[in-house]
Amino acid sequence: MKRLHLIWSCPLSDTNRITATNAYAFGKLNYFLPVITCKLQYLQSMDRDIRKLLTENGARHPNASIPSLHLDKKLGGRGIKSVEQEYKLAKIKTMLHITYAKDNHMQYVRQHEHNKKVHRSIVKDAEKYAQEFGIALHLADEADGYSLCYETETKAYAAVGKSANVVLKTAVNNNLQQQIAQQPWQGNIMKDAWISESLDPSSLAWLSRWKTCPSPTVAAIEEIRQQILPTRMYYSAKLQQQQPTTKCRFCGKKDETVYHVLSNCDALSPSDYVARHNAGLKCLFFALLKKHNLIDRTPAWYSPGKPSPVYENQTIKLTWDIPIFTEGVIQHNRPDVVLWDKEKRKIVILEMTVVWFSTIQEKKAIKDQKYASLRAELKRQYSDHDISQISVVFDILGGHDRDLKQQLRTLVKPMNVERVMSNMQKAIAVGTTRIAQKLKYLTK
Numbered sequence: 001m002k003r004l005h006l007i008w009s010c011p012l013s014d015t016n017r018i019t020a021t022n023a024y025a026f027g028k029l030n031y032f033l034p035v036i037t038c039k040l041q042y043l044q045s046m047d048r049d050i051r052k053l054l055t056e057n058g059a060r061h062p063n064a065s066i067p068s069l070h071l072d073k074k075l076g077g078r079g080i081k082s083v084e085q086e087y088k089l090a091k092i093k094t095m096l097h098i099t100y101a102k103d104n105h106m107q108y109v110r111q112h113e114h115n116k117k118v119h120r121s122i123v124k125d126a127e128k129y130a131q132e133f134g135i136a137l138h139l140a141d142e143a144d145g146y147s148l149c150y151e152t153e154t155k156a157y158a159a160v161g162k163s164a165n166v167v168l169k170t171a172v173n174n175n176l177q178q179q180i181a182q183q184p185w186q187g188n189i190m191k192d193a194w195i196s197e198s199l200d201p202s203s204l205a206w207l208s209r210w211k212t213c214p215s216p217t218v219a220a221i222e223e224i225r226q227q228i229l230p231t232r233m234y235y236s237a238k239l240q241q242q243q244p245t246t247k248c249r250f251c252g253k254k255d256e257t258v259y260h261v262l263s264n265c266d267a268l269s270p271s272d273y274v275a276r277h278n279a280g281l282k283c284l285f286f287a288l289l290k291k292h293n294l295i296d297r298t299p300a301w302y303s304p305g306k307p308s309p310v311y312e313n314q315t316i317k318l319t320w321d322i323p324i325f326t327e328g329v330i331q332h333n334r335p336d337v338v339l340w341d342k343e344k345r346k347i348v349i350l351e352m353t354v355v356w357f358s359t360i361q362e363k364k365a366i367k368d369q370k371y372a373s374l375r376a377e378l379k380r381q382y383s384d385h386d387i388s389q390i391s392v393v394f395d396i397l398g399g400h401d402r403d404l405k406q407q408l409r410t411l412v413k414p415m416n417v418e419r420v421m422s423n424m425q426k427a428i429a430v431g432t433t434r435i436a437q438k439l440k441y442l443t444k
């Protein structure tokens, strides 16, 4: 615990703190976990102490999902090891090792541990823990040792010896995912993301690529994803606390839920939502300006500056939030960004929006429909031009659909797409955490 106190009180980024925890603190544990016998209650209390330490250092909400803390980062978790889980895995790995090790001395250990008369043995413990993870252990041949079999709905795994580590990791993550999916409040958004066919698989994992992100920001993002913000509906429906009213403290019209405050409140829409939208879009706009040599240097994603309305040279014109004047009257004639490529005779309308998690496809179709008349009018006026529209839709924590990356490749340099998208995701997620912070100030 001393090592953990040191790590979590240091001014390191969240990624570095987690790496240090898993390598520096758990590295020491891994030496003796395979050979000691511990009561699970003792290990569980160590896990509780670690969670308490994280909460005290602003790195975790006290009511945040526990399985999510230990889930792999690529699946949307925090990736912090659990002492209990490591102990159980160590027992399974040790059991596999003593059955396949070719060392002559190991046969005595093997004989002892396989003795059914022994009250407690590594073999018995390992079989019990493997069952908890949904893994079957088969002793095909005493000489070959145990093989490890694991089946999911879509795939079956079988492994012997050291290759078992990969299977064990998969089984542990699947087990944690099942636990999260069963949490009806905290797990809803993650569960929907895992089963969604249209959402890009990196939508939950992008945060793991932000290596310098501080722990309080990660904790704030986690709070939003798990819907444990201090809204009136959270107190009333989740914590069962009596509330004088459940109406929103900003607009007073609708129930105060995480969905309403972060994506649907009329009182926050003209200021906070616009600021979040512009912060995200700006990253893409500056990348376009740089590509077409309209600026010398791309500002950082967090820079406060606002772009000028028009940038133009001999070949390209880029406009930011400027209406397009057409001969006919068009109701929606003010897209976020318009790119006029004079050389290639091309006009691209760029429209961005930030929406609630499960509504990306729906909002994309609305945006495409909204500017259909403008596209038709432009086609009539500029018949020799190619007119197109790209609707950039992110969810409030930077998730996006599978097509977006490919669409943006046609605009910015392909080698820069990942970086630009990552900057947009950071700007949007930080914008959302600022709105959540505003709600927390009201609660204090």
Ligand SMILES: [Zn+2]
Pocket: 248, 249, 250, 251, 252, 253, 254, 260, 261, 264, 265, 266, 267
């Ligand atoms: Zn409201």
